[in-house]
Amino acid sequence: MKNNHPGQDDQQAASAAENSATGFGRMRSKLAFDRLVAMGAKLGMENPLFLCHDKAAKATTQINGKEYINFSTYDYLDINGHPEITEEVTRAAVRYGTSAGASRLVGGERPPHRELERAFADLYGVEDCIAYVSGHAANVSTLGFLLGHRDAIFHDGLAHNSLIQGARLSGAARYSYLHNDCDSLENMLQAKRHEHKRALIVTEGLFSMDGNIPDLPRIIELKKRYDCMLLVDEAHSLGVLGPTGRGAHEFFGINPTDVDMWMSTLSKSMCGCGGFIAGRRELVEYLKYGSPGFVFSVGMPPVIAAACRKALEIMLREPQRVRRLQDISQFFVRYAAEKGLDTGAAQGYAVVPVMVGDSMLAGFLSNALFKRGIYVMPITFPAVKEGTDRLRFFISAAHTEEHVRTALDALAEELPKVCKAVEEHRRNCPDMESDG
Numbered sequence: 001m002k003n004n005h006p007g008q009d010d011q012q013a014a015s016a017a018e019n020s021a022t023g024f025g026r027m028r029s030k031l032a033f034d035r036l037v038a039m040g041a042k043l044g045m046e047n048p049l050f051l052c053h054d055k056a057a058k059a060t061t062q063i064n065g066k067e068y069i070n071f072s073t074y075d076y077l078d079i080n081g082h083p084e085i086t087e088e089v090t091r092a093a094v095r096y097g098t099s100a101g102a103s104r105l106v107g108g109e110r111p112p113h114r115e116l117e118r119a120f121a122d123l124y125g126v127e128d129c130i131a132y133v134s135g136h137a138a139n140v141s142t143l144g145f146l147l148g149h150r151d152a153i154f155h156d157g158l159a160h161n162s163l164i165q166g167a168r169l170s171g172a173a174r175y176s177y178l179h180n181d182c183d184s185l186e187n188m189l190q191a192k193r194h195e196h197k198r199a200l201i202v203t204e205g206l207f208s209m210d211g212n213i214p215d216l217p218r219i220i221e222l223k224k225r226y227d228c229m230l231l232v233d234e235a236h237s238l239g240v241l242g243p244t245g246r247g248a249h250e251f252f253g254i255n256p257t258d259v260d261m262w263m264s265t266l267s268k269s270m271c272g273c274g275g276f277i278a279g280r281r282e283l284v285e286y287l288k289y290g291s292p293g294f295v296f297s298v299g300m301p302p303v304i305a306a307a308c309r310k311a312l313e314i315m316l317r318e319p320q321r322v323r324r325l326q327d328i329s330q331f332f333v334r335y336a337a338e339k340g341l342d343t344g345a346a347q348g349y350a351v352v353p354v355m356v357g358d359s360m361l362a363g364f365l366s367n368a369l370f371k372r373g374i375y376v377m378p379i380t381f382p383a384v385k386e387g388t389d390r391l392r393f394f395i396s397a398a399h400t401e402e403h404v405r406t407a408l409d410a411l412a413e414e415l416p417k418v419c420k421a422v423e424e425h426r427r428n429c430p431d432m433e434s435d436g
């Protein structure tokens with residue numbers, strides 16, 4: 001029967017679509033995000049995500065023609081856009097084009113693939129290396145492929161999403177130990193290791209949320225005692241730790257062959273994209289013939305492989321970049337303390353959070369700083385535990401003390417104002433944040 005109410009059909013159709021399997025607008029996480037954006041908009045807060053930048057993101061950036069001090073780039077060593085990389089990439093593009101054409105297994109390789117993998121194997125003094133097209137995929141595919149139902153993965157409580165996804169995919173039992181707490185790890189190993197065939201301990205070289213460093217020598221000792229493999233994700237420690245940026249093994253002066261898998265992304269200090277696993281030859285060969293993110297995925301574009309290898313060369317040739325990054329990061333932590341700001345567990349190496357403990361506060365602060373020409377992102381649940389919400393600063397070797405002072409002076413000024421505004425808002429609209 002024809003519906004005589006104009007618009008009712010449309011409404012019914014829309015509601016049916018929303019409730020159907022493809023009604024993504026009704027997904028819980030989408031609703032929660034929409035609610036947050038709507039709430040922010042009502043309070044004059046702009047959505048800080050997906051902003052389009054006019055130029056390469058470096059210590060400063062430009063958005064809609066306006067300059068910002070940029071604390072939201074992984075270009076730790078100020079290498080992105082280096083003329084030698086542009087030259088190398090241009091040469092590689094002319095010779096090999098922009099695509100690897102197919103999975104390297106079937107489509108073959110190009111010299112930049114081999115040179116990149118050799119360079120990273122040499123960096124760690126290990127036998128071989130495998131490069132994936134994405135850092136995330138490197139973790140998902142490696143963990144998902146290497147471990148199985150009878151195995152166990154012991155990972156830090158703040159492990160990156162890619163490590164968790166890989167652990168889930170593997171079907172192995174998953175034990176999350178307290179963040180950066182080796183006693184907690186040891187207790188779990190003592191209680192659970194014997195129940196499983198193989199076991200893998202997973203840690204990061206520098207934790208991406210808190211900016212702190214694990215006790216790698218102790219983890220190595222535990223790995224040996226409990227007969228486990230060990231993977232260290234150096235996404236944020238490569239280029240950052242150690243006098244020449246070689247990462248966690250240089251920082252601690254440990255033998256790199258004590259770690260079974262050195263993983264890193266190529267998207268941070270190496271200014272490209274992709275990820276690698278460096279370790280023993282038989283492990284790399286096993287991954288190259290079986291790991292789905294490598295076998296069933298196109299090879300890394302040769303131009304990116306060439307770019308990342310050149311970035312590594314620049315890092316090793318110019319350790320002053322690493323020194324500058326470390327100096328300015330330490331200054332950041334000291335100056336934040338002077339201003340009474342809480343940098344949590346940060347040790348002053350490239351990643352420094354300023355803890356604010358409330359998601360709305362973090363969002364508003366980020367917005368207030370944006371209006372003052374400072375670009376820094378809020379990190380809230382589910383990326384971190386509720387109550388540990390923060391602004392996360394990524395620091396670059398090109399940041400100056402003036403950049404840091406400008407940002408932290410502004411933050412210290414805005415914090416009480418924003419706290420007051422959030423309190424007022426909560427008093428006036430107590431229902432606004434509750435689940436609708």
Ligand SMILES: Cc1ncc(COP(=O)(O)O)c(C=O)c1O
Nearest residue numbers: 134135136160162208235265267
């Ligand atoms: C610790 C860690 N591992 C892996 C990844 C994934 O790397 P990519 O973004 O290069 O895919 C990230 C990304 O931020 C990370 O922080």
